[in-house]
Amino acid sequence: MTPTIARALGRFIVCGLLVLGSAASVLTSRPAQASSALVVPGAQNEHDLPWASDGEANVPYVFHDPAQEGRVTGFEYELMGAIAQHVHRHSRFIQNGWDGLIPGLSRGLYAMVIDGIEMTPEHKEAVLFSHPYYVTSDRIMVRRDQQGLESLAALNGHAVGTIKNTAAERLLLQQNNVFVRSYDEETNLFSDLKNGRLDAVLIDEPIAHYYGSDDMKLVGPPIGTVAYGIAFPKDNPALRDAVDHALTTLQHDGTLHRILARWNLWTPQMAAYTGDKTTLDIKPQAWEDYRRTMESMSGSSFHAIMYRYVRFIPLIGQGAVMTLAVSALAMILAVAMGVVLALGRHYGAISIKILCGTYVEIVRGTPLLIQVLFIFYGLPAFGIRLSPLVAGVLSLGFNYAAYEAENYRAGLLSVPRGQMEAAIALNMTHFQALRLVVVPQAFRTVVPVMTNDFIALIKDSSLVSVITLTELSQTYIRLSSTYYDYVGTGLMVGLAYLLIGLPFVRLARMAEKRLGRVVGQGHH
Amino acid sequence: MVLQAKDIRKSFGDNDILRGISLEVERGELISIIGPSGCGKSTFLRCLNFLEHPDAGNVRIEDVELTSPRHWHRRDEAQAHRLRAHVGMVFQSFNLFPHRSVLDNVMMAPVHVKKMDHEAARRIACELLKKVGLGAVKDRYPDRLSGGQKQRAAIARALAMRPSVMLYDEPTSALDPELSEEVLSVMRALDEEGMTQLVVTHDMRFARAASDRVLYLEEGQIVESGDPDVMFANPREARTRRFLRTLLS
Ligand SMILES: Nc1ncnc2c1ncn2[C@@H]1O[C@H](COP(=O)(O)OP(=O)(O)OP(=O)(O)O)[C@@H](O)[C@H]1O
Ligand SMILES: [Mg+2]
Numbered sequence: 001m002t003p004t005i006a007r008a009l010g011r012f013i014v015c016g017l018l019v020l021g022s023a024a025s026v027l028t029s030r031p032a033q034a035s036s037a038l039v040v041p042g043a044q045n046e047h048d049l050p051w052a053s054d055g056e057a058n059v060p061y062v063f064h065d066p067a068q069e070g071r072v073t074g075f076e077y078e079l080m081g082a083i084a085q086h087v088h089r090h091s092r093f094i095q096n097g098w099d100g101l102i103p104g105l106s107r108g109l110y111a112m113v114i115d116g117i118e119m120t121p122e123h124k125e126a127v128l129f130s131h132p133y134y135v136t137s138d139r140i141m142v143r144r145d146q147q148g149l150e151s152l153a154a155l156n157g158h159a160v161g162t163i164k165n166t167a168a169e170r171l172l173l174q175q176n177n178v179f180v181r182s183y184d185e186e187t188n189l190f191s192d193l194k195n196g197r198l199d200a201v202l203i204d205e206p207i208a209h210y211y212g213s214d215d216m217k218l219v220g221p222p223i224g225t226v227a228y229g230i231a232f233p234k235d236n237p238a239l240r241d242a243v244d245h246a247l248t249t250l251q252h253d254g255t256l257h258r259i260l261a262r263w264n265l266w267t268p269q270m271a272a273y274t275g276d277k278t279t280l281d282i283k284p285q286a287w288e289d290y291r292r293t294m295e296s297m298s299g300s301s302f303h304a305i306m307y308r309y310v311r312f313i314p315l316i317g318q319g320a321v322m323t324l325a326v327s328a329l330a331m332i333l334a335v336a337m338g339v340v341l342a343l344g345r346h347y348g349a350i351s352i353k354i355l356c357g358t359y360v361e362i363v364r365g366t367p368l369l370i371q372v373l374f375i376f377y378g379l380p381a382f383g384i385r386l387s388p389l390v391a392g393v394l395s396l397g398f399n400y401a402a403y404e405a406e407n408y409r410a411g412l413l414s415v416p417r418g419q420m421e422a423a424i425a426l427n428m429t430h431f432q433a434l435r436l437v438v439v440p441q442a443f444r445t446v447v448p449v450m451t452n453d454f455i456a457l458i459k460d461s462s463l464v465s466v467i468t469l470t471e472l473s474q475t476y477i478r479l480s481s482t483y484y485d486y487v488g489t490g491l492m493v494g495l496a497y498l499l500i501g502l503p504f505v506r507l508a509r510m511a512e513k514r515l516g517r518v519v520g521q522g523h524h
Numbered sequence: 525m526v527l528q529a530k531d532i533r534k535s536f537g538d539n540d541i542l543r544g545i546s547l548e549v550e551r552g553e554l555i556s557i558i559g560p561s562g563c564g565k566s567t568f569l570r571c572l573n574f575l576e577h578p579d580a581g582n583v584r585i586e587d588v589e590l591t592s593p594r595h596w597h598r599r600d601e602a603q604a605h606r607l608r609a610h611v612g613m614v615f616q617s618f619n620l621f622p623h624r625s626v627l628d629n630v631m632m633a634p635v636h637v638k639k640m641d642h643e644a645a646r647r648i649a650c651e652l653l654k655k656v657g658l659g660a661v662k663d664r665y666p667d668r669l670s671g672g673q674k675q676r677a678a679i680a681r682a683l684a685m686r687p688s689v690m691l692y693d694e695p696t697s698a699l700d701p702e703l704s705e706e707v708l709s710v711m712r713a714l715d716e717e718g719m720t721q722l723v724v725t726h727d728m729r730f731a732r733a734a735s736d737r738v739l740y741l742e743e744g745q746i747v748e749s750g751d752p753d754v755m756f757a758n759p760r761e762a763r764t765r766r767f768l769r770t771l772l773s
Contacts, residue, residue, distance in 0.1 A: 427609055441621075
């Protein structure tokens with residue numbers, strides 16, 4: 001499954017889960033809280049203010065600083081720091097994929113979400129919003145040599161890219177004749193503009209500023225108005241009010257102005273919105289730093305690139321450990337459950353047979369992504385809350401158990417009936433016959449398939465990134481989109497996958513060799 | 525009398541395969557069971573050690589007796605287990621365990637079923653394998669043996685459980701004549717040692733030369749039984765005569 005389809009599906013499911021979730025939260029709505037104490041979902045103590053955003057390819061909102069590995073920054077990041085101070089708490093950033101942000105909020109994993117979320121009517125149905133903290137417009141961006149695409153109407157007949165589920169996308173879709181291409185990530189969007197797959201890009205102004213390069217230009221007037229709000233759980237207006245109060249103060253005392261000016265994002269539009277007509281003598285330091293870093297990287301020497309890759313190794317290592325942990329645990333679960341299911345289906349009473357068969361068919365007949373999202377975001381509606389790691393292991397394990405069960409059943413069927421009969425005639429019990437005679441032979445035919453399955457599982461484990469686990473694929477997305485480097489990081493991550501898979505291939509070879517005296521393999 | 529079967533009946537669906545077969549076997553006898561294909565020879569043999577559950581009838585081997593119940597319960601299975609302790613079985617297709625060496629094949633049941641000490645089981649297994657002429661190949665895996673060697677290994681495997689009765693279902697049908705001879709000579713040697721053996725066979729020469737008694741089965745019943753020389757030379761029943769004649773032509 002490509003990430004794009006996965007994400008589209010994810011959105012679809014997430015909508016469904018939201019409905020489920022809100023139904024459940026109505027059922028379990030808590031008694032009114034004491035007005036004095038704030039209820040902060042996900043907080044680990046009374047000083048904690050956990051909030052989430054998708055820090056992948058999200059310049060200048062919240063992103064990983066390419067100049068300093070491990071540092072998160074962005075104007076929203078700084079704003080959250082200022083808000084936290086006002087409510088006397090410590091800001092704590094939690095990374096979550098875009099599709100998981102709102103479901104995670106409904107689940108109570110964190111207190112709020114800030115990620116350039118537009119305050120559209122659809123969004124207002126799912127969450128509570130603060131006042132807008134930033135107001136901007138959409139802009140058209142083209143290659144420097146491009147002429148005559150200065151208005152929405154002029155875009156007709158052209159291929160125009162934008163980000164999925166945004167005001168810009170809706171605007172484009174309202175045009176009669178524009179070939180709209182919707183992207184998940186800004187980096188891909190702008191590289192397609194650069195390489196000519198797109199004629200123009202319609203996008204929020206801050207993004208245009210930060211992702212545009214010297215061979216691109218902004219054309220035409222600002223289009224429409226886009227307002228970003230911080231999202232809160234529906235059932236927590238008190239928290240929203242507290243943050244609104246802080247936002248108002250930050251507007252009045254100039255803090256918001258200063259933050260935005262540092263990022264070169266203070267615009268006449270913002271001045272009009274806040275009524276703040278002052279001009280602060282502030283250097284757009286953050287903006288300049290970012291531009292400088294990007295420039296230095298685009299022309300870097302071989303040495304600098306190698307140095308950067310060396311710094312990636314620990315990050316990729318961490319991702320690899322997560323991938324390996326999730327895959328190995330899931331495989332253990334899958335094998336154990338698969339054996340039980342296969343024996344149940346092969347030797348069980350009729351009711352057991354039907355039960356096992358139904359499980360296998362249901363699990364094989366539905367996409368893994370849906371199962372992952374359902375177990376993590378859906379089960380809490382029934383009072384079952386699992387940590388991301390447990391949910392990831394269970395969903396992968398349950399899923400692969402169905403496939404393993406079918407493998408093992410085929411393995412059992414491949415053992416001739418005479419083997420069981422000979423064992424019984426030797427006065428073994430049924431269980432002994434299975435353990436000593438049938439299962440070892442079935443296992444032998446099943447090992448090569450199992451090896452394949454495990455390799456596939458290692459790769460499928462990338463799906464658990466939708467439930468906030470940062471494994472290898474997630475690490476790749478993050479590194480590649482932070483550094484605009486898809487090749488080098490891709491090779492490194494690919495190598496990491498191979499290295500993880502290799503020991504299992506070796507292990508399987510050994511097992512095959514040990515067990516590998518297949519009947520009738522010549523030598524007569 | 526080491527084995528007694530009374531009125532064994534078995535049907536598959538509407539087909540009555542065994543229609544009341546009774547048999548008494550003295551210790552040390554070698555009995556050949558012959559008859560046309562599909563007459564129920566294998567089924568009868570498999571009913572004797574309850575690999576197949578008879579619909580009705582009673583089997584006694586040594587001091588263990590089991591009357592086939594209408595519904596098979598746990599205690600019946602336990603009784604069948606006790607009864608099988610006295611019976612060894614050899615199949616047409618050998619059914620050796622391909623994932624274990626020949627020696628392991630022979631040792632497996634004594635170690636796991638009788639909980640025999642590993643060393644003792646090994647000693648017995650080696651002895652038996654030497655006796656059937658496989659001392660030199662005991663560490664091979666079954667797929668490295670000829671058909672005759674496989675069947676002799678299967679006999680050794682059954683003998684390792686020290687049965688009083690050996691059942692053979694067409695032990696040489698899958699073998700060339702020379703290889704068959706290796707197997708048949710093992711069976712003759714066992715006969716000389718006093719083993720009780722029931723052999724379903726299509727090998728009339730063996731049936732005539734080696735058996736103490738021949739049973740002729742047709743349509744799930746014993747049509748005729750008796751001394752092989754008498755029966756082959758001068759069968760009493762017309763049906764037996766017809767069967768023997770078709771074999772000759
Ligand atoms: N499990 C079963 N289900 C249905 N029918 C069966 C089953 N086992 C045997 N039969 C049928 O019972 C009949 C007797 O089978 P059996 O194997 O006992 O014959 P046989 O005398 O050994 O024949 P052959 O000389 O060909 O081995 C055959 O018609 C066979 O098709
Ligand atoms: Mg038969």
